[in-house]
Amino acid sequence: MTIKDTPEEWRVTESATPYRGNKTSVRADDVVMPDGKVARRDYQVHPGSVAVLALDGEDRVLVLRQYRHPVRHKLWEIPAGLLDVPGENPLHAAQRELYEEAHVKAEDWRVLTDVYTTPGGCDEAVRIFLARDLSAADGDRFEVAEEEADMELARIPLEELARGVLAGELHNNCLVVGVLSLLTARSLEGGMDALRPAEAPWPARPFAS
Template sequence: MGIQDTPEEWLVTATETPFTGNKTSVRTDDVVMPDGSVVRRDYQVHPGSVAVLALDDEGRVLVLRQYRHPVRQKLWEIPAGLLDVPGENPLHAAQRELYEEAYVKAEDWRVLTDVYTTPGGCDEAVRIFLARNLSEADGERFEVSEEEADMELARVEVKELVRGVLAGELHNNCLVVGVLSLAAVLAGDGIDSLRPAEAPWPARPFEV
């Protein structure tokens, strides 16, 4: 028998939003536990994100290096971004992020995996796509600013990224999950076994 996560919602007797930011907020819920007690849970409310593991014809992954202030590090990552519009099609958002951050387009798209980044304290859901058949994007380059103005781009072999993850040298959630998922797919049933790019995503429903 396989295992899978299932939807469930415990009774909330009170809720408030003590902080609202530009993109996210903090919510406080009073939640009824199985024993009848009521406990308070604080968590970040997040619109959701997409990420793109872009694999070129030479088996290299497109990665970028960006400063992340909360952890005070420059992290190697894969292109990613927020779902800025409620109900936004995640594939369209992923295509936009790949263009804006790497000036690249892809012809073949699959869903690599779906994850909750930190479900104990945040409701962020991320869909990670696998993109192949890469080429340079058309039109003008997207004008970057703030942390993105300092980004570095590179193309790195999958096995080198796997080595870096397992050695504790690479820490970005989407890169770690994406690279290890791809390695598992390549060692298992192959890329054709992945879900199509428009596969349903219950965590962030969208219109095709």
């Protein structure tokens, strides 16, 4: 038995979009179940996101602390952002987010992992990159606004973040997945060199090269 997620699409008899927001919307689909009955499934339609686990030469991860209103918390996170342009190359989006949020560039990029954040209620797909060989970005810092105006920036040892994740002290999805994925990659045959290249195909969000 091969343990691998596979694409599949059950028949939809009716679909509506009761809410459209600035970046996301809510869709209501009537889906035919295996027993022939029809069930309504409401979910958020999301453009997709990228996130960057930026690792420096001292084995520290670049993290941000930002207020997240839906959960009423300030969360430690890794740089991340929406795929604002349909079909946008996710590597280019990740490089942009690392520059805008941390004013940092990286020479070595790999795909760390791809995830669906909450597949029971949202179609958001996130590609998490590993970025290494960090240096300060050229030019002026990106001008931030709203929640990002209060953002803090730090570099924290990878193992300290892992301990925080397992202690239930760090909760951001991309940080948790990124940190644990990197530790796992290091323990497997081939290590980080076995990670997929930065331009690896992403069926969840196809893009132009």
